[in-house]
Amino acid sequence: MSTTTAVVPFMLKGDSLLDFVNDKMPLINRGELTRTDMIKDAGYVYDNGKAMYVDFYTELLNAKGVVPTTNTDTMEQEYDDMSTDEKDLYDKITDMLGARWTHEETIEFMEELDDIGINTADDFESSYEYTHDSYSSYAEKEFAEYWCVDVMEAQIPEIVLSAIDWQDVWDHNLRYDFASIETVNGTFFFRNN
Numbered sequence: 001m002s003t004t005t006a007v008v009p010f011m012l013k014g015d016s017l018l019d020f021v022n023d024k025m026p027l028i029n030r031g032e033l034t035r036t037d038m039i040k041d042a043g044y045v046y047d048n049g050k051a052m053y054v055d056f057y058t059e060l061l062n063a064k065g066v067v068p069t070t071n072t073d074t075m076e077q078e079y080d081d082m083s084t085d086e087k088d089l090y091d092k093i094t095d096m097l098g099a100r101w102t103h104e105e106t107i108e109f110m111e112e113l114d115d116i117g118i119n120t121a122d123d124f125e126s127s128y129e130y131t132h133d134s135y136s137s138y139a140e141k142e143f144a145e146y147w148c149v150d151v152m153e154a155q156i157p158e159i160v161l162s163a164i165d166w167q168d169v170w171d172h173n174l175r176y177d178f179a180s181i182e183t184v185n186g187t188f189f190f191r192n193n
Contacts, residue, residue, distance in 0.1 A: 011043040017063045034115045050182055053108045075103045085120045092121035116179040117193055127190040139187035141166040144174055
């Protein structure tokens with residue numbers, strides 16, 4: 001939930017970005033603003049409304065004078081610096097969703113999971129429901145149909161199935177019980193706790 005009222009029509013950079021982040025951190029620490037909303041408020045948002053995590057954090061590092069690197073030693077050090085719960089979650093993501101994730105994508109995914117209250121491997125495993133291989137609105141429709149027909153085993157006649165607006169089922173019913181996260185690796189659905 002964002003507490004800002006103005007929309008930034010461009011991406012903040014340099015000192016402006018540093019000042020913006022420093023102003024927003026107290027709100028984040030009090031739980032009044034999510035990191036995702038801060039990133040969007042700084043102008044790092046795709047046309048579909050999703051936050052541009054990698055671009056934001058790359059620019060933030062540049063603004064701080066840190067040169068980003070993909071050095072294996074750096075990634076190993078970053079992993080070693082994680083708490084036990086964070087390491088377990090990182091490993092669970094890799095185990096359940098496959099090794100196709102880069103280190104940076106896994107870290108970004110963990111941040112989005114944190115925004116929806118999933119902080120441990122156990123939370124992840126108990127909340128995870130479904131993956132759709134794309135990141136489009138079609139994923140929500142397909143999840144709604146999957147949930148109603150396959151999971152809930154709703155007895156819906158075949159002739160009626162084709163007439164159901166599955167996006168409407170998602171929009172008006174399921175989105176309150178589930179959260180979705182869109183990534184380049186697909187759309188992931190989780191049960192809200």
